[in-house]
Amino acid sequence: MQSGKSIIIENISKHYGSVKALENINFSVDNGEMFGLIGPDGAGKTSLIRILTSLLLPTSGNAIVNGYDIVKDYKKIRKTIGYMPGKFSLYYDLTVEENLNFFATVFGTTIKENYDLIKDIYSQIEPFKDRQAGKLSGGMKQKLALSCAMIHKPDVLFLDEPTTGVDAVSRKEFWLMLKKIKNKGITIFVSTPYMDEAELCDRVALIQDGTILTVDTPVNVVKSFDNPLYSIYSDNIYYLLKDLRALSATKSVFAFGQSVHITFNNGTNIEDVNKYLKDTGHSNSNTKIITPCIEDCFMQLMSVKS
Amino acid sequence: MNIFKGFVIKEFIHIFRDYRTMVILFGIPLVQLLLFGFVIKSEIKDADIAIYDQAKDNHSKRITNKLLSSGYFRLDKDLDNYDGIHQAFREGKVKLVIIFEQNFSEKLEKTGNANVQILADASEPNTANLLVSYSNAILSSYIKDLNSTSKMPYNIITEIRMEYNPELKSVYMFVPGIMALLLMLISAMMTSISITKEKEMGTMEVLLASPIKPFVITAGKVVPYIFLSIINVLIILSISYYVFDVPIKGSLFLLVSVCILFILTALSLGILISTVTNSQQVAMMISLVALMLPSILLSGFIFPIENMPIVLQYLCQLMPPRWFIEIIRNIMLKGVSFSFIWKETCVLFIMMIVFNLLSIKKFKIRLE
Numbered sequence A: 001m002q003s004g005k006s007i008i009i010e011n012i013s014k015h016y017g018s019v020k021a022l023e024n025i026n027f028s029v030d031n032g033e034m035f036g037l038i039g040p041d042g043a044g045k046t047s048l049i050r051i052l053t054s055l056l057l058p059t060s061g062n063a064i065v066n067g068y069d070i071v072k073d074y075k076k077i078r079k080t081i082g083y084m085p086g087k088f089s090l091y092y093d094l095t096v097e098e099n100l101n102f103f104a105t106v107f108g109t110t111i112k113e114n115y116d117l118i119k120d121i122y123s124q125i126e127p128f129k130d131r132q133a134g135k136l137s138g139g140m141k142q143k144l145a146l147s148c149a150m151i152h153k154p155d156v157l158f159l160d161e162p163t164t165g166v167d168a169v170s171r172k173e174f175w176l177m178l179k180k181i182k183n184k185g186i187t188i189f190v191s192t193p194y195m196d197e198a199e200l201c202d203r204v205a206l207i208q209d210g211t212i213l214t215v216d217t218p219v220n221v222v223k224s225f226d227n228p229l230y231s232i233y234s235d236n237i238y239y240l241l242k243d244l245r246a247l248s249a250t251k252s253v254f255a256f257g258q259s260v261h262i263t264f265n266n267g268t269n270i271e272d273v274n275k276y277l278k279d280t281g282h283s284n285s286n287t288k289i290i291t292p293c294i295e296d297c298f299m300q301l302m303s304v305k306s
Numbered sequence B: 001m002n003i004f005k006g007f008v009i010k011e012f013i014h015i016f017r018d019y020r021t022m023v024i025l026f027g028i029p030l031v032q033l034l035l036f037g038f039v040i041k042s043e044i045k046d047a048d049i050a051i052y053d054q055a056k057d058n059h060s061k062r063i064t065n066k067l068l069s070s071g072y073f074r075l076d077k078d079l080d081n082y083d084g085i086h087q088a089f090r091e092g093k094v095k096l097v098i099i100f101e102q103n104f105s106e107k108l109e110k111t112g113n114a115n116v117q118i119l120a121d122a123s124e125p126n127t128a129n130l131l132v133s134y135s136n137a138i139l140s141s142y143i144k145d146l147n148s149t150s151k152m153p154y155n156i157i158t159e160i161r162m163e164y165n166p167e168l169k170s171v172y173m174f175v176p177g178i179m180a181l182l183l184m185l186i187s188a189m190m191t192s193i194s195i196t197k198e199k200e201m202g203t204m205e206v207l208l209a210s211p212i213k214p215f216v217i218t219a220g221k222v223v224p225y226i227f228l229s230i231i232n233v234l235i236i237l238s239i240s241y242y243v244f245d246v247p248i249k250g251s252l253f254l255l256v257s258v259c260i261l262f263i264l265t266a267l268s269l270g271i272l273i274s275t276v277t278n279s280q281q282v283a284m285m286i287s288l289v290a291l292m293l294p295s296i297l298l299s300g301f302i303f304p305i306e307n308m309p310i311v312l313q314y315l316c317q318l319m320p321p322r323w324f325i326e327i328i329r330n331i332m333l334k335g336v337s338f339s340f341i342w343k344e345t346c347v348l349f350i351m352m353i354v355f356n357l358l359s360i361k362k363f364k365i366r367l368e
Helices: A045-052 A074-080 A096-106 A115-128 A138-150 A168-183 A195-200 A218-223 A237-246 A270-279 A294-305 B002-017 B019-041 B058-068 B083-091 B104-111 B125-148 B174-201 B203-208 B214-242 B252-276 B280-297 B310-317 B320-334 B338-362
Strands: A005-016 A019-030 A034-038 A060-065 A081-084 A156-160 A187-192 A203-208 A211-216 A229-233 A250-256 A259-264 A286-290 B047-053 B073-078 B096-100 B113-121 B155-163
Touching: A005 A045, A005 A187, A019 A045, A019 A187, A019 A211, A034 A045, A034 A168, A034 A195, A045 A060, A045 A156, A045 A187, A074 A081, A081 A138, A096 A115, A096 A138, A096 B002, A115 A138, A115 A168, A138 A156, A138 A168, A168 A187, A168 A195, A195 A218, A195 A294, A203 A218, A203 A294, A211 A218, A211 A294, A218 A294, A237 A250, A237 A259, A237 A270, A250 A294, A259 A294, A270 A286, B002 B019, B002 B214, B019 B174, B019 B214, B047 B058, B047 B083, B047 B125, B058 B073, B058 B096, B058 B104, B058 B125, B073 B083, B073 B125, B083 B096, B083 B113, B096 B125, B104 B113, B113 B125, B125 B155, B174 B203, B174 B214, B174 B252, B174 B280, B174 B320, B214 B252, B214 B338, B252 B280, B252 B320, B252 B338, B280 B320, B320 B338
Parallel strands: A034 A187, A034 A203, A081 A156, A156 A187, B047 B073, B047 B096, B113 B155
Antiparallel strands: A005 A019, A005 A060, A203 A211, A229 A259, A229 A286, A250 A259, B096 B113
C-alpha cells in the first residue's frame, strides 16, 4: 500500500456533456480511516464514488484505490472493495439469507467463513432471514445491504448515502456499526447529505457543485469558522430572515431549524442588532452566541466560494 | 464454477417466485398451441364438391349418396368429362372432385378392387386435407359395411391428388411456426427482460463492482431459460403429436438438438437486446416488435416466402425463425437426416455466434 494511503485522488474531473459533475478533485484517504464525503444532493458525491469503484471513467485525472489504478486495474479493484450503492440494490424476491449467500458466492466466499465480520450487523436481521428482502423495513434493508457489501472482507468499503431514507434511530445504529467495522481495520469511504453525520467521521471532505470546499477533521473544519456565530430565535422566521438580510451589519444569515444562524461584520455591537429587531417588530426574539457545527462551516464555505 | 452455480440458483429463484414469469413460460405456449391447433382443426360443413361418375352404377351411386348425406359435402356439379374438372376448380367454388372409374360396381364385385380418384384444391391446404380425409373416411366406412355382409373382401383404391400445391406446404406449418414463435418469445424476451431488470433495480451496479465476470452474469441468466425452453419444446412436441397427430418422421434427437440450437440463438438475441437498453419496457418492446412480428410474418410461418416481393424475400433470409421452421418442417414432416439440413443448421449456428460476438463487444463493464 502506497505510503499508507488507501485512496489517492488526483485531478479527477467528470463531465456529462456540458454538465461538469466533478472539477479537479484532489485528496487522499489514509488506511483504516473513516472518511466522509459531505454535500447536498447533486454535489457530485455519487459520481465520485462510482469513479472510485471503477464503475465510471473519469473525464480526466486519475485515482488509485488500494494501490490499483481505477482504470487499468479495475478488475483487481473490484476484488478488494465493498460497495453499497445509494439505491437499495439487493434482490427483492430473494430472502435475507439467499441474498447474503448469493453475494458470498459472487466473491468466492461463504457466510460461515466471514461470519465474525458481519456478526454484529447480521445477527440483528438474522431472525428475519427467511423473509424476502423487499418486505424488510428501511433500516433492516440497510443492514442487509451492509452485510452483503462486507461479506467478502473488503479492504475498502464504499457507502453511497447509506442513511438516506432511514429513520433517526436506525441512522444512529448504522453509524455505530460503521465504527465497529472501522475498528476491524477496514477503510470506510462514506457519502452523506446529513451534516450532523460528518462529526462521526475521522476526516471529511465538503463537496459542493463538483468541487471540494475543504478536507479536514471535523474538529478542524469547525475551528476554521473564525467569526462569532449567533443564533436568533423569533416567532416569524420568514420576516426575521428578511429583516436581518436588510441589515447592513449582517455578514451571513441562514435559517437553521426554528432559528437563524448569523454572523456579523467586524465591530458590530450585538445590542444594536437586538434593538433593530425590537424596532422591526420581533418582540419575542432571543439572541445567543453558539459554537458553530459542520453545517455552519459548510454554509460559510459555500458563500465564500460563490 | 461455484460462483456460476450460485448465480444459476439465484436465477431459478427469480423465475419460480414470480408467478407471472411462470405463466408466460408455460401458459402461453399451451394456450397458443391449442388455439392454433383447434382453429386449424375446425370442422368444415357443406363443402361444395363435384362428382364425375363414369360408371353411374349401383355402388357409385350409393357412395355418392353416402357422401352427400354425410353433411360435409354438397353437390355443386355433376361432371361428364375430365376437362370440366379444372374448370370447376378454377371457378373457385368446388373444393373437391371425386371420380369413379368406368364399370365401378362390376370391377368391385368381380375383382374386389375398384378405383376412386380424389382431387382436392390444395391452394387452401388445410381445407383440402380435411375434405380428403372426410371422403376417405366415408369410403372406408362404406367398404366396411359392404365387407360385413359379404364373404369376399372388397377394397376401394383411392388415388388422391392435391391440385395446385401437391406438397401441401402449409399443412402442419403451425407446429414449427408456433415453436419458432414461442421459443423466440420465451428465450429472447425473458432473458432481455431479466438482464435489464438487474440494471433497473440497481443490482447490476453491485454485480459490476464485484469480481464476477460478465460472462458468468449472462451465462448464469441464460442457463435456466435453456432448461425451461427445452421442457417447453417437449410439451409442444407431445401436444402436436398426441393431440393434433402431427407426425415426427425424422429423428427425435436431431429435432431436439436443432431446437436447442435455435433456443441458444434466441437467447443470444435476448442478451444482445439487453446490451442496447437499460429498461425492461424498452427491452420488451424491442423483443415484441423486432422479434415477434418478423418471426410471424417473415418466416414463412403464415405467408409463403415465395410470394413475397424480392426485397422482403432477402429480409426473410436474415430471420432465424425462417431457417428454424424450414429445418423443423423437414425433420418432422419429411423425415430427412442431418445431411439434408446441414446448410440451414449452419446458418443458425453462424447467426448465434454473431449475436454472441456482438453482445460481448457491447457488454458494458462500467455504468456508461
